[in-house]
Amino acid sequence: MKCTSCKAGSLVPAYLDTLFPCHTCDNCGGSFVYLADYLKWKEGNPNLANLTVSGESFEVSETAQAMICPKTGLFMTKYRIASNTDHRIDLSHTINAIWMDKGEWELLKTRGLAGRLNEIFTAPWQNKIRAAKTAEVLDGIYAKEFGENYAAIKAFRELIQPLDNRAEIIAFLVSDDPYKA
CATH class of the missing domain: 1.10.287 (Helix Hairpins)
Incomplete structure (x- = not known):
């Protein structure tokens, strides 16, 4: 699959943080994750309190334009992760897949939201x-x-x-x- 964020890279099979399957862009470092893979991982790892960011600093990117799902070719919907950041995570409703720009997974971990990723897409959260x-x-x-x-x-x-x-x-x-x- 071609990366629809940077439009220059390819999405190659990988593991996000060695935790669950994803497709990572070999150019911009963004990750395309099926929500089912995330939920399966989450179900098997109830103690997510130990999920922390390493001591090294990280850079967080943000795709400003509307994202196109690399699998379906349809627009993805942007969801805010918190009120005190402009970072958004994109969701493809058709196939329940998410796009995280480079560093957004680390950002979620620093805010204690890595174990609550699926909640971000709910009406009460928004x-x-x-x-x-x-x-x-x-x-x-x-x-x-x-x-x-x-x-x-x-x-x-x-x-x-x-x-x-x-x-x-x-x-x-x-x-x-x-x-x-």
């Missing part, structure tokens, strides 16, 4: 990432809007949040003159 990104954006907007008072406002909000009369407290605060009837 919804959690979207919610975290939304919260991050709103936090930035509020910080800009409220400036140096933002920390105090957040602290006060947390203080009144559990109170039964918080609506009355807010009404008191927004009233031009809370002592007038």
